[in-house]
Amino acid sequence: MESTVSWNDIGTLVCDLDGVVYLDDLGIPGAGDALAAVVAVGIRLVFVTNNSTKTPQQVAAKIQRTTGFTADPAMVITSSRVTAGQLAGTVDRALVVGGDAIDAALEEVGIAVVTSWEDAAAVVVGLDPGLTYEKLAGATLAIRNGAGFYATNTDATYPTPRGLLPGGGAMVAALQTATAVAPVVAGKPEAPMVAEITKVVAGPVLVVGDRPETDVALARAAGWSSALVLSGVTRSLTEVPAEWAPDVVLGSLADVAEHLVAARHPD
Numbered sequence: 001m002e003s004t005v006s007w008n009d010i011g012t013l014v015c016d017l018d019g020v021v022y023l024d025d026l027g028i029p030g031a032g033d034a035l036a037a038v039v040a041v042g043i044r045l046v047f048v049t050n051n052s053t054k055t056p057q058q059v060a061a062k063i064q065r066t067t068g069f070t071a072d073p074a075m076v077i078t079s080s081r082v083t084a085g086q087l088a089g090t091v092d093r094a095l096v097v098g099g100d101a102i103d104a105a106l107e108e109v110g111i112a113v114v115t116s117w118e119d120a121a122a123v124v125v126g127l128d129p130g131l132t133y134e135k136l137a138g139a140t141l142a143i144r145n146g147a148g149f150y151a152t153n154t155d156a157t158y159p160t161p162r163g164l165l166p167g168g169g170a171m172v173a174a175l176q177t178a179t180a181v182a183p184v185v186a187g188k189p190e191a192p193m194v195a196e197i198t199k200v201v202a203g204p205v206l207v208v209g210d211r212p213e214t215d216v217a218l219a220r221a222a223g224w225s226s227a228l229v230l231s232g233v234t235r236s237l238t239e240v241p242a243e244w245a246p247d248v249v250l251g252s253l254a255d256v257a258e259h260l261v262a263a264r265h266p267d
Contacts, residue, residue, distance in 0.1 A: 024161055035257070049077070055104055056076035083124055083126075087109070096124050128168075149181050149183040154185055187214070212245075
């Protein structure tokens with residue numbers, strides 16, 4: 001696929017994580033060197049993830065552990081944080097179907113995390129590796145009782161070395177089926193995430209991701225360029241829907257970095 005990216009103009013790289021920087025606990029080959037090379041040529045790095053299971057500090061630690069690259073937690077934007085910011089000042093109690101990172105994000109903005117569905121003013125849902133029927137039952141009852149329904153993201157799967165596993169969107173879909181209520185979504189490619197990213201980018205932006213309907217769609221929504229890499233969810237150009245065709249398709253983040261560096265050092 002011929003690139004339509006103006007490589008020499010890019011000022012910020014908005015980089016997805018799962019399937020781009022790492023697969024579960026394994027770094028994508030060449031990802032650490034690629035991130036270092038991008039920074040070395042003066043491009044700003046912003047890490048953006050729909051995965052709601054980790055805090056920015058935990059994400060930064062995982063990037064370093066899996067790739068060797070030292071990431072700044074201040075440049076990590078998670079769907080948990082964006083969801084919490086969206087709810088700040090609107091509700092005071094939330095029931096969570098998800099991990100501790102959602103709890104932490106809500107508590108940081110003054111929202112108490114409750115365990116009883118009767119006490120919930122909102123239900124916040126993300127990827128929950130410890131999902132049980134009782135959690136789904138409580139969330140269903142809360143939503144049917146009038147609690148707001150908020151999703152950190154609707155990613156159906158997330159990539160691992162074993163293959164694609166159920167993502168946060170699978171949990172959201174179960175609750176939407178049980179309640180007939182559509183959630184308010186904060187993560188990529190929705191407006192709350194776009195607004196949060198816009199606060200920290202500089203110059204023309206290139207979004208790098210492995211999922212057309214979130215990463216490419218995010219770039220489209222914001223008017224940015226997009227690079228789809230085939231190291232995660234998407235493994236072939238034939239899997240890319242025409243409506244979410246990116247500006248360029250490359251094998252991995254290492255290939256993206258090679259283009260960015262070459263554009264600044266053509267010799």
